[in-house]
Amino acid sequence: MQWLKAADAAEVGLPVIKTMFIQQLPFVKGVFDALFTQSKGEPFHKLLSGFRQQLQDGGAVTGTASKLKEVLDSLHVAKQNQLQQIGLQKLATTWLNSDSTPVMKSGAFSLLQKTGFVPKGMTESVFLESLVDGAEVRSGIPKNSAIDKLHQGLQLLSEAKGGAFAHVEEIEMAINRILNSHDHEKAKLPIDIHSMQRKNISAEKLTPLAFHLLQNAFAEAIATKAVGGKIEVNDLIGYLNMDTEQVAESKGKAAELLFKSLNEPPEAQYARINEKLVLSHVLAADFQSIDFTNGPSVAHQLKEMTKILGLQLEHALINLPGDDLADFPNDLETLKPLLLKLLNEQIPAAIKEMAEQILNRITAQQILSQENGPIQNLLLTLPLNLGSVQTDLTLQWSGRKTKEGKIDPDYWRVLFYLELGRLEETVIDMQVQNRIIKVTVINGHGATLEEAAGQYLGILRENLGKMDYRLSGVSFVNPVYEKERDLRGKAIPFSEAGSYSGVDIRI
Numbered sequence: 001m002q003w004l005k006a007a008d009a010a011e012v013g014l015p016v017i018k019t020m021f022i023q024q025l026p027f028v029k030g031v032f033d034a035l036f037t038q039s040k041g042e043p044f045h046k047l048l049s050g051f052r053q054q055l056q057d058g059g060a061v062t063g064t065a066s067k068l069k070e071v072l073d074s075l076h077v078a079k080q081n082q083l084q085q086i087g088l089q090k091l092a093t094t095w096l097n098s099d100s101t102p103v104m105k106s107g108a109f110s111l112l113q114k115t116g117f118v119p120k121g122m123t124e125s126v127f128l129e130s131l132v133d134g135a136e137v138r139s140g141i142p143k144n145s146a147i148d149k150l151h152q153g154l155q156l157l158s159e160a161k162g163g164a165f166a167h168v169e170e171i172e173m174a175i176n177r178i179l180n181s182h183d184h185e186k187a188k189l190p191i192d193i194h195s196m197q198r199k200n201i202s203a204e205k206l207t208p209l210a211f212h213l214l215q216n217a218f219a220e221a222i223a224t225k226a227v228g229g230k231i232e233v234n235d236l237i238g239y240l241n242m243d244t245e246q247v248a249e250s251k252g253k254a255a256e257l258l259f260k261s262l263n264e265p266p267e268a269q270y271a272r273i274n275e276k277l278v279l280s281h282v283l284a285a286d287f288q289s290i291d292f293t294n295g296p297s298v299a300h301q302l303k304e305m306t307k308i309l310g311l312q313l314e315h316a317l318i319n320l321p322g323d324d325l326a327d328f329p330n331d332l333e334t335l336k337p338l339l340l341k342l343l344n345e346q347i348p349a350a351i352k353e354m355a356e357q358i359l360n361r362i363t364a365q366q367i368l369s370q371e372n373g374p375i376q377n378l379l380l381t382l383p384l385n386l387g388s389v390q391t392d393l394t395l396q397w398s399g400r401k402t403k404e405g406k407i408d409p410d411y412w413r414v415l416f417y418l419e420l421g422r423l424e425e426t427v428i429d430m431q432v433q434n435r436i437i438k439v440t441v442i443n444g445h446g447a448t449l450e451e452a453a454g455q456y457l458g459i460l461r462e463n464l465g466k467m468d469y470r471l472s473g474v475s476f477v478n479p480v481y482e483k484e485r486d487l488r489g490k491a492i493p494f495s496e497a498g499s500y501s502g503v504d505i506r507i
Helices: 002-006 012-024 030-037 045-059 065-073 080-097 102-113 123-132 146-161 166-178 205-225 226-240 244-263 273-286 295-309 313-318 337-341 350-369 446-468
Strands: 376-387 389-401 406-419 423-432 435-441 470-477
Touching: 002 012, 002 030, 012 030, 012 295, 030 350, 045 065, 045 226, 045 350, 045 376, 045 389, 065 337, 080 205, 080 226, 080 244, 080 273, 102 244, 102 273, 123 205, 146 166, 146 205, 146 226, 146 470, 166 205, 166 406, 226 244, 244 273, 295 376, 350 376, 389 470, 435 446, 446 470
Parallel strands: 435 470
Antiparallel strands: 376 389, 389 406, 406 423, 423 435
């Protein structure tokens, strides 16, 4: 009764208590809170992106809060914010990437001008020349970093402009020595430059070398692992434009351009063709986390996302050899353990409340992914970006186990839930009995989907056959029955099954 009084919706609380009783779950408040939060049905991606915004705006500046923001960014839950953070970096990187085509390079440089990062009207060669001219006045650069090598190389070019070298080939040799981690001083050739004819080498010959230095610096920074790479690329951005206010403004404009290209139709005249190519490339490479045309890629990404959520934390703890936590630092840098840690710190009440909600949602997935006699259940809800649409992907899987305790591939069932921008609510019910598969697609646009899917059914049947499964049929139905209409919003999965009582699984 106390739990129900504390809950803000008794009509939701009672079914939760019933589920706990039927499924013989531990009768403790933690379990009730987790299932109650799950049952309210608030979209998971909205909770996560709202929490990311709270951390950004709400004043939580602890180390744990910073790590949480990184984890949430890796889940792609705050697209606008993520575009703001790394959009400009991606435009600069595309311009300087040796694999980019000339069209892509020109498009990226043009976009850098549109953001104000490069002054409008300034050509690429003039921009590179200005970097060479400003190379002598920099200080505070970390030794042996990508920026340090870039700075040393630009200093050499500046000296070359003043006549310190006789030939371009000598400068190229000196630059290669720097790029191979030799000091600037040693980079000069062992020739007394005063005894030979001094020669002012033209800017046209020096700018390609400056571009080469930039390419190497960015390539090295990107190769630096994980977060360190992002920081170093950001430092390089600061080196190219020392006006921090302008850089901040350019980041906002870069995010605006990228976000606009997500939402505008292709024919919209907001960018030239080469610029559109770059925007599409950046979005496809960095903001579409799952390639749905590639099965192994999807499987890998789903596994990675379950790790990021921290769904494997308890499993990792149980299987920890000894008491040494240092053996699994990666498991402690995931969402669930970081939320637990944040709740023990001094944080604003609003952030604490949202952290508890998300923690409950993760715990609910773990509670509902349970063994029930020889039946194994699994519930997985992940935030998903599909172009400009953010949604939740929910998988509900149940299957029986063999006598050896392994999953039986002959008998199982999967329910797949997805809310799409135009197709709206979609449920796919796949039932497998004795390796015979029946698929039902429940969607308000059933006839349209059936027509579109017709050409793929033969391929599906053939590929399932290669895995020794037989497709009995795929049916498309509209959610005309109340039961089907409510299927997507069903709060507590598996509750009808009750506890296992010796009866084999019913498919």
